[in-house]
Amino acid sequence: MWRISWTLVYIAAGIGLAGLASAQTIQVNRDNKTIAISTTDEATATADIAAVTIGFEVYGADSDSTYADGGRISHAILEALHKAGVEDKSIESSVQGIQRNTEFDEKDKPEQRAKKQFVLRQSWEVSVPSQAAAEVIRVSIAEGANKSGAIDWRLSDRKALQAKAAEAALVKAREVASKMADGMHVKLGPLIYASNETPSTRLFSSEMSDIITAKDLNTLTSLTRLPTLEIRSQTIREQATVYAVFAIE
Numbered sequence: 442m443w444r445i446s447w448t449l450v451y452i453a454a455g456i457g458l459a460g461l462a463s464a465q466t467i468q469v470n471r472d473n474k475t476i477a478i479s480t481t482d483e484a485t486a487t488a489d490i491a492a493v494t495i496g497f498e499v500y501g502a503d504s505d506s507t508y509a510d511g512g513r514i515s516h517a518i519l520e521a522l523h524k525a526g527v528e529d530k531s532i533e534s535s536v537q538g539i540q541r542n543t544e545f546d547e548k549d550k551p552e553q554r555a556k557k558q559f560v561l562r563q564s565w566e567v568s569v570p571s572q573a574a575a576e577v578i579r580v581s582i583a584e585g586a587n588k589s590g591a592i593d594w595r596l597s598d599r600k601a602l603q604a605k606a607a608e609a610a611l612v613k614a615r616e617v618a619s620k621m622a623d624g625m626h627v628k629l630g631p632l633i634y635a636s637n638e639t640p641s642t643r644l645f646s647s648e649m650s651d652i653i654t655a656k657d658l659n660t661l662t663s664l665t666r667l668p669t670l671e672i673r674s675q676t677i678r679e680q681a682t683v684y685a686v687f688a689i690e
Contacts, residue, residue: 474689475633476621478614481682484605488594488674491574494535495522495581496564496588500542500557508539511561514585521580527567537563564588568595575669594675606681607637614685622689630688638682 501507539561545554581589622629
């Protein structure tokens with residue numbers, strides 16, 4: 442029975458170690474009896490940073506007037522962000538440009554189309570603490586940011602979350618190895634090798650673009666009296682895969 446048990450152990454260890462021969466020098470033989478385990482686990486945390494997309498588009502009959510209107514809105518939005526406590530280092534430009542408009546509503550009359558010959562678009566990514574996201578959106582929309590609201594949720598200490606996921610995977614690996622050892626009537630020894638592969642993960646984001654679109658900039662004046670939106674931070678997940686080799690006695 443013991444010979445059969447050791448053979449099973451050799452096979453399990455050999456399969457696990459085959460792909461890592463170049464990474465370490467563990468030898469599977471009668472003097473080095475091991476159990477190799479590969480497990481995956483995850484860790485979660487609530488996002489503490491919100492990267493908010495703030496932007497606008499404005500139409501005009503000619504490029505000069507369109508640019509001028511866009512300039513006024515642009516300055517007003519940045520001034521509102523500064524008053525809300527957002528520093529320049531937290532504001533990054535994303536898109537800006539003016540072009541001839543080629544998209545019209547089929548219901549638009551000729552005189553309406555004449556006022557929309559050009560369109561200027563501009564947007565920024567504003568990074569703030571998650572609890573400030575709603576206020577950033579509110580004050581920006583109040584100044585004409587009619588293409589705003591997409592949020593990319595982030596975590597300030599992502600490495601700590603990755604480490605937590607790796608730790609959880611290693612704990613799971615030991616639990617599995619212990620059960621295998623019990624099944625073979627041997628005693629699980631210490632951990633002699635471990636490697637961690639943290640897969641590339643995408644942080645979950647909340648798409649809220651075009652939460653308001655104003656055809657006439659005058660309609661934005663009433664927005665200053667609107668309450669802030671109810672926004673909740675999303676959960677960020679990190680996965681880790683651990684390859685662990687345990688000695689057996």
